[in-house]
Amino acid sequence: MRRLIAANWKMNKTVKETEEYIKKFLKFVEHPESREILICPPFTSLYVASQLLQGTGVKLGAQNCHYEKGGAYTGEISIPMLQELGCEYVIVGHSERRHIFGETDELIHKKIVACLEMGMRPILCVGEKREEREARMTFKVIETQIKLALAGVEEHIDKIDIAYEPVWAIGTGTPATPENAVEVHTFIRNLLNELNPNNEGKTRILYGGSVKPDNAKEFMKYDAIGGLLVGTASLDPESFSKIVYSF
């Protein structure tokens, strides 16, 4: 299975900056078919990004979505709107959505169900906070987040990717050790097999949290790590390309 290397720009880059970034980034892209490269810009940059990425093999994704197709939901963006712009992926349940904007497991579940119904591939983010890790609750937290998000849609596990992003590693400059990440990835893989013994293992489990060009290779040494979700270090096209081609 091709590994997925994804850029999550978060609330960064104007349309003009997006244009400059993508033109520069594409100069570094070789053999895009050897891995899956995904860029998730803010909503306002999706249109220009989709125009520039057409035919390049680099995929486009969004950072969030609403679970309804349309209606009176001021400020929200629907999955069909994203699909019209060429988005094939959407990040769901990012820790910043959970902890800054109060997204609950119930809301995240609705978004996952909507993605599956509407043919969008979600990247479900899970991860424990520092105090939860210190209290040795990591596995329990991850299990609860995954079980609630996927309740009732276990048969579609293969149409989802999961990103393990420990909250304490996001934007801190201190990543999990690759061994720590592998331990949690293995736990997630076993849980997915338990939830759906017939799954074909097509769910990639990504690691995210302070991934940089100089540590990406260490993570990618392990088969259990199906890709990377990169924040800060994806904001510079050269730095992101080094991560994309770190393995």
Ligand code: 13P
């Ligand atoms: P950083 O790479 O900045 O730690 O962010 C990770 C992240 O949240 C990606 O979704």
